[in-house]
Amino acid sequence: MHPSKGISGSLSSILNGKRIILCVTGSVAAYLSPAIARELMRHGADVHAFLTPDAVKLLGPQLLHWATGNPVITELSGELEHVKYAVGSDLVLVAPATANTIAKVTHGVADNAVTALLLTAMGYGKNIIIVPAMHEPMWLAEQTRRNVEALRRWGVTVLEPEIVEEKAKLADPAYIVEHVIRMLHPKRLPEGVRVLVSAGATAENIDPIRVVTNQSSGRMGLEIALEAYRRGAETQLILGYSVVEPPRYIPTTRVTDSESLRKTLQTRLTTNPPAIYFSTIAVADYRPRHVWDRKVDTGTTPDLKIELRAVDKILPIVKSISPSTVVVAFKAEYNVDDETLLQRAEKLLEYSDIVYASDVGRPGSEFGSKTTTGIIIDSERKVIHVENLSKHQVAAMLLDLTASKLKQLGM
Ligand SMILES: Cc1cc2nc3c(=O)[nH]c(=O)nc-3n(C[C@H](O)[C@H](O)[C@H](O)COP(=O)(O)O)c2cc1C
Structure with a gap:
């Protein structure tokens, strides 16, 4: 076992046996992704990271390899990682999600490991949570509004960013983790209770x-x-x-x-x-x-x-x-x-x-x-x-x- 996995299940076993794909894109908020991965692991999840080329430039794959204890996917190969990981996932979490990746997913673009995985996961009807982070004007732009609306219509959960200092900042990591648990809880109450x-x-x-x-x-x-x-x-x-x-x-x-x-x-x-x-x-x-x-x-x-x-x-x-x-x-x-x-x-x-x-x-x-x-x-x-x-x-x-x-x- 990778030594980083020693924290698995230290908070709860609620996500035991759940495989979560954490997609990271080229936003400054990428620095929070390793902490999100670690918190999901503390609840028992097995986390695998996918990075866009811009996320690789900002964060690099090593930190997430350390954080998750699993190899990080930064490009596709003959292994067909986008299919393999989409099929085997319980939930795909995109945190942070750039305006660019949100636009690509909405329009079916699959030009890197993250977008190809997302399109495949959507086709399989998997649980998907997208957590945007960007400057406020990018968030308010009509294109982003329409893209987010479309994603929600298609059953994707888009968590609202927190508007602070003219930035649409990534939702609180604790809230993101709670939302993942909410979606995967083995004892979910009937819808709308x-x-x-x-x-x-x-x-x-x-x-x-x-x-x-x-x-x-x-x-x-x-x-x-x-x-x-x-x-x-x-x-x-x-x-x-x-x-x-x-x-x-x-x-x-x-x-x-x-x-x-x-x-x-x-x-x-x-x-x-x-x-x-x-x-x-x-x-x-x-x-x-x-x-x-x-x-x-x-x-x-x-x-x-x-x-x-x-x-x-x-x-x-x-x-x-x-x-x-x-x-x-x-x-x-x-x-x-x-x-x-x-x-x-x-x-x-x-x-x-x-x-x-x-x-x-x-x-x-x-x-x-x-x-x-x-x-x-x-x-x-x-x-x-x-x-x-x-x-x-x-x-x-x-x-x-x-x-x-x-x-x-x-x-
Ligand atoms: C330092 C830096 C920070 C950035 N932060 C954000 C951000 O928070 N949100 C965003 O939508 N774009 C941000 N961008 C722009 C994206 O990186 C750019 O649109 C890129 O094409 C996104 O690619 P990706 O979606 O494939 O990761 C940032 C760029 C740089 C250089």
């Missing part, structure tokens, strides 16, 4: 700058949103206060208190009902009966008495507005035995299909930690015990369960 996730904590004002809240970090919800996105869902996030930041490719609506959460949810459920709703957000259970309209001064008010009242529960509105939505509810308990945890989880099944109740009092399961301990229970009273698993693993388990629920419902 909408998943809504709420995460983080809400807070209720005491005065204009002080709040009553809880310690939810938003980590569990974010892991669920990321996993749903990876499985191909149209994923949206409603996020309260959180210590984690969502990536830009997941549309996110911010909420502050329970009222703004209620309104956002009501609108979303009415106008765009999701197939699955993960109610991960930890609503601040209490709100002050009285809210001071200016900052309370500790000098004049050393003892502040705040009377708190429980806020109305929000979960019940979900099924009442959108009965067909599969609802996953979450509950956090503190230092209780499994039986009590189970009893409290069961209560939430009145408004949901699946519940995950965690005990944030157990070591490794605290708010904000990357691991969690608790109990999953579904409407058929099937119970799964979760013992110190990563929140990502639990997110994957919950998505498996909701996917089979959707199947049962014929969705």
Whole structure:
């Protein structure tokens, strides 16, 4: 084995057994291609690079040979590399793609290793992702617009560049890798499935700058949103206060208190009902009966008495507005035995299909930690015990369960 392949599968095994052809063209963004190749390998992919003559001038083949651990194809020979690699590929990724290569592919030109491979792969109906990078005027030129439109019409995925400093810059490499995973995920959800996730904590004002809240970090919800996105869902996030930041490719609506959460949810459920709703957000259970309209001064008010009242529960509105939505509810308990945890989880099944109740009092399961301990229970009273698993693993388990629920419902 080439020593560079030692990193294979170090992040996940999601792309195990997948062969990805990474085409690199003559753009300055070619310097990012080796890092993209390495990240795909860390998820288990076998990456083979094809370079255009201009990419060879800019980058040279050696760096990508090192990065992928595989020989780099820069020209065609009697081996018919364009056919051999197109047939054996699971996905062809062109990153970066120049305006020139995009134009050639659109018009069926096959005059170098990259364009010949792309035309062949398109003929075979392979998965193709094109990631453009160029000066903004090249991107805006009518010819490029039409070429990109045609490629999309033919089923090629073209990722939008980021317009910065009058350049249409290569999309974020992390986003490119996520998109590859999304296309090749072995547990892809049905096309067009909408998943809504709420995460983080809400807070209720005491005065204009002080709040009553809880310690939810938003980590569990974010892991669920990321996993749903990876499985191909149209994923949206409603996020309260959180210590984690969502990536830009997941549309996110911010909420502050329970009222703004209620309104956002009501609108979303009415106008765009999701197939699955993960109610991960930890609503601040209490709100002050009285809210001071200016900052309370500790000098004049050393003892502040705040009377708190429980806020109305929000979960019940979900099924009442959108009965067909599969609802996953979450509950956090503190230092209780499994039986009590189970009893409290069961209560939430009145408004949901699946519940995950965690005990944030157990070591490794605290708010904000990357691991969690608790109990999953579904409407058929099937119970799964979760013992110190990563929140990502639990997110994957919950998505498996909701996917089979959707199947049962014929969705
Ligand atoms: C240093 C340098 C950087 C370039 N960067 C880009 C770029 O980012 N995007 C682009 O479309 N063209 C860029 N070009 C122009 C392309 O290299 C040129 O159009 C070439 O014909 C592309 O060939 P290819 O598509 O076969 O790789 C650049 C040229 C040079 C010399």
